[in-house]
Amino acid sequence: MALIPTFPSFGWTISLLQMLFVIFLAPLLYGWIGVVRAILQNRRPAGLLQPWRNILRLLRKETILPEGHSYLFLFVPPLFFFIMAGASLLIPFLMVSPPLAPVADAVTLVGLFSLARFAMAAAAMDLGTPFGDMGGRREMMVAFLTEPATLMILFTVSLWSGSTAIPSILHSFSLGHSPFHPSLLIAAMAFILVFLGENARLPIDNPSTHLELTMIHEAMLLEYSGPLLALMEWGSMQKLLLYLLLGIDFFAPLGISRGLSPLSLLVGLVALLGKLFVLGAGIALIESIFAKLRIFRIPEFTALAYLLSTLGFLLHFVLEV
């Protein structure tokens, strides 16, 4: 489904640029969220580059392997990292139709994220430590609770295009519909909830806590150290950015380049950075005003996400067809 004639080699260049963009910008976005959060909480920010400093510091350190680990424990961090890097090829954000468009299906993407999460939980349980087990099973609980909502959001968004392929979704938005549809607005709200759950942010999980008993995502990483930990954390940063990019594609695609002219690519890039800038600040705001939910309140939270996404889905037929 070639919507726009592409020059294959140039398209691949853009795709590689996308990957580099995700790999190298993800820590900066993390840093930006940290900066805004620190400012909102009357603290002195550690700076945009702090996540980068952390990654470089961890990469220089030695790896200490816990007793009783298997190969799973060693393989998962690079796997996780490369799944995330690979996923960046599937989400069009610099241009509408990357060369991997035929497989750039949102359901594939959800599947990839699930695979990454499963691998992480399995590695956490590999050692049989109580915290790894606890983190693994909590993560899987959150995952299976958010997944229905994720798919519902996807279906709502694809109602316009009749396809879950991201390029065609993007294309359908450019066909003259008004940018604000009630169904998409509601689906966007659901997406925010899913985003917070999937990326272990407040109010589902507290990424900055030291209390091992309360952790979800971090509990899975407790036994990792050095470069392996760096890969895991770097991968999580990429995942956060990828989710934001997906959300931008679905709900705020304005400005994305439809051709390959340098000017439109540049405009698209600037628009994208602006959106990430705003969204990062929004995440920091949410994280500053909400307390963490009690763990057994998470089903209520994800049920709300599912309810909203279903509502969006139905609204499409009531108001928009």
Next chain:
Amino acid sequence: MEGNNFSPETGFDSFHGAIPHATLSFDSPERYRGEAHFLAHSGARLLALWADSPSSIRASLILREGVVLLSLSLPKDSLSFPSLSSIFPTAGRFERTIADLFGLLPEGLTDLRPWSDHGLWLVPPLAEGRPSLHQPFAPEDYPFVRVRGEGVHEIPVGPVHAGIIEPGHFRFSVVGEKVLRLETRMGYVHKGIDSLFRGRTLFEGARLASRISGDSAVATSLAFSKAVEEALNIEVSEGIRFVRALLLERERIANHIGDLGALGNDAGLGVALSLFGPLRERMHRHNLTHFGHRLLFDTIVPGGVSTFLSPQMVDALLQETDDLLSEVSLLERIYSDHGGLQDRFQNTGILSPEIAIRLGIGGVAGRASGQGWDLRIDHREDPVHRFSPALALDHVGDVAARVRIRFFEIFESLHLVHALLTNFPGPDICSTLPDIPLSREGLGIVEGFRGEVLGWVRIRPGKTIESAHIAEGSPLLWHALEASVPGNLVADFPLINKSFNPSYSGSDL
């Protein structure tokens, strides 16, 4: 035995420091147990139980009317002492500590696992060469109580924790996320405080007393100083009493503010820490400029205080009090209006009034569970009683109740500080400490920020300490924590723990 029992109406013989107390000495284990039993039925709570030598067991009980110290003398060759654990459930760990230190067997105690001994002591360190029933064991072999059943597993936490806090081990038995049982294991910061006191001068003793648990420096050193003053039979002047009351309230306010910020942070509201933290830090800095130490170490000495309160300082502290009053009021509104925070606090970690009574919990935790004990209110101690602070009392016993109690006490203490400062009679000189011809004992008790802090001392001629003990109240709070966690989610434990905030150092001694 009937008729000889202690009577709260007539039995108190010492009124030093305005809180009545009495020491009852026993030679017979039966009389000792009988008296404890009788007092328990009169509503007494156990504060602490310790041995000041292999032949002398002490149990301090608190009644509404005052403090009773039961003192049991054992025969020289005795290898055991009677246990009070069937009367006071919290006595067990105190008695296990005695067993570890002195090699004495607590008779009637079913739980004879070691407590302070982590398998590193070849002989009981204070047994003084007598034969003992001590059995060496490997440190990793501590037999936690097992919960059996389908799907039950254990989560060991500590003694090294992820945050920078004190060491202690928690063993959770859980099904899924639900805690069935929590057992604590302490003793990692056993310092041998009682032995460190021996042979020291009174001022060295006061220095040590203020370092037992850093957050309660004023309370512990004040309890010690009051005990010394009773033993030496001296009264301190009005100005000194004012400064002491002021320092005690400042310590309470700073700790409550710190705890409230940490509670919000543990519930995931990071901004709470950066709102409460600076208030506490500002108090610490003022403590440093005005009183010479951020945590008020060594400000209280036997016979007086080591600081001075000038009119300029009074003005500065009044200003600070006014600022804190408005700032904490604002923060209280934020906390009570924050739905997410209240959802985490409410119905979490409930310590029911019945269990609070059974365990004899006082202080903040007790007052949040319907136990209206507060030495500042129950007794006519000058100068605090002149300004009649109100009792903070709640009946729910959950984390939210303990948060409310802390806020209430901050406001009461701020009003009290304000009253103390405006009525300050002017600085007074410290009393000189006279020597005594014979060894004498003294007892002091103070309402610290967690609860009652008890100091006991025996001084010998030459003004050196023959024996001393400080009980800070935290051992009881660990029991309260263990009682309130089962039924909650594992992930809520840090919040419940913080709402009690027991001291590790203060309970290990």
